Amino acid sequence: MGSWKAFVLIRLVRLALVLAGVAVVAFLLAKLSPVDPIDAYLGPDIARVGPEQRALIAQKWGMDQPAGVQFAKWFSSILTGDLGWSVTYNASVADVISERFRSSIVLMGLAWLFSGIIGFSLGIWAGANPGRWSDRIIRLYAYVLAATPTFWIAILLLIVFSVGLRWTPVCCAAPIGVLPEDVTLLQRLHHLLLPLAALSILGIAQIALHTRVKMIEIMQSDFVLYARAQGGTTLDIVLRHGVRNAALPAITVLFASLGELFGGSILAETVFSYPGLGSATIEAGLRGDVPLLLAITLMTTLFVSIGNTIADVLYHVADPRISSASETWREVSQ
Template sequence: MKSTIHPGRAAASTLSRWFVRKFLQYALVLLIALTINFALPRLAPGDPINYFAGQEINTLTAEQRARLKQELGLDRSVWKQYQDFITGAFRLDLGSSTKLGKPVTQVLRERMPWTFLLVAPALLLSSLIGVISGAYAAWSRGKRREVALLTTMLALQSLPGFWIGMLLIAVFAVKLGWLPSYGAVPLVHTGTGQYVIEIIRRMLLPVATITLATVGSHFLLTRSSMLDTLGQDYILMAEAKGVTRRGLIYRHALRNALLPVYTHLTMSLGILVSGAVVVETVFSYPGIGRLLYESVVARDFPMMQGVFLIITVGVIAANLLADLTYPLVDPRARSTKHLEGSA
């Protein structure tokens, strides 16, 4: 008598294997990124200590250089240095900043909340505006309002983020004097409502800059996906059955058109962290992006390595989130055949 496997158990086994494959894939990508991060200062021309000691290296004597090299572990074999770097990265021990004299992880913890304060509302606003206007433009294809929307979004998409930021500063900070043009207030302060208002006022221009710089991509992707979906047979059938215009757009077309948009949004979480470099620099905003700029100027390589690691982990985590949650959004991705065929 042949043994049979319960379909539920088979599906659960396939799903667990799929999860394991995904985690192993992204773990390998993270290891490769860490290896590249480790190799950069050692493959560059000259002595690696020149990159880790920063601008102060020119003032050190030969004896001080030797002592610093020993403290940084650069006198050990490359394999031992690599082992120490990998274990230190997983322990969140990334060394000390040569410019600030603080542990890299401490500085990153201080700066990361500021970047999240910019990225989170900017991503939410650009996504909502882009998706809603993209769906509306697809439904109004060929009409004047669709042409106006498409022209506006293409113009925003072509403008660099720093130029948008400078334009907003010139109008709302310099000419009108409504908003501050730079800086922020410490998050550690536990002040009153006026303190919260001041934080929001200083966030408005950077958030508006990131939103305007990224809304075009969400709009164009949603519009393209909606146009493809509106041409499907089931949409024509629903329209023939007398489904209302509102129901046709939001219950039938938009739900299916949002699948590629959802993937784009999740991956934008990681991309926006690195994309905030220009905006934070323009507004002198104390986030991860501004920290990277300051580290490059000061040749603070330990801090640069820490920021690169944060950006890499953010992009990998966003892609992993997209892969793991996509089956929850698209029922077709939950099938056993799809899971077995995916890498």
């Protein structure tokens, strides 16, 4: 019990330090950005706004103060739960993130789930049959798509299925002109199909490659040779020995890929005009919406850090030898 308390405490301290470091770096990058927030906010009206009005806007936003003072006020507001105001959407940052996150979590959650299940299954199959035609096909698929940009996959799917075959919608999360309360579940799934496919295809490749390598190592181990000598079939060995041992690297890669999944969702949502957190990130960057951009950055950091922590916990649960080795090392060092 004490080891788990220490583990949680260390993780919380590390998370706090990471968030503080990301906040500093993100704020500095926002200040060094060539996009002027006031110019981006004014847009076409910039020619009709004089220096005095620009100064009033800067004063209202607190941009007339030194960078250190701006950071201190912003960071103190973050600690009190005030994420600021988004000039892009003319709403509080908390409301924008809450609304957009509900759309993105469905897309990213399903893509993450499908990537794990399908990628792990393909990796197990390829690793259990190395060198066969099925293994070659899976490796070719994984190697090609692992090096393929998400936006290229999204554009290709859009051209083939939406423009060419006209099986799927071209954009958005619901039919254009339909009120949100009138949109059916089937219509939402229809619009979700292509963005989900674009995100899942790339995630499957990474999980499959890592699982295949581990599965080949397992199939060449001594206990598998012993199981074969006792008359065990390949299917029986895979189900009894391979799945659990191969799950360890798959779990790690799956949870560690949350950051890449969010990055991919930004590109996929942009291509399909999907109103999620990814498209909000692009809009915040183009419009110089610093409060929204910084809040999304911190939220993404928290999201990825929690995913990595869950991966560590599951790793210890799946393989108790890791916990035993850590406790033994702690006793020896004392």
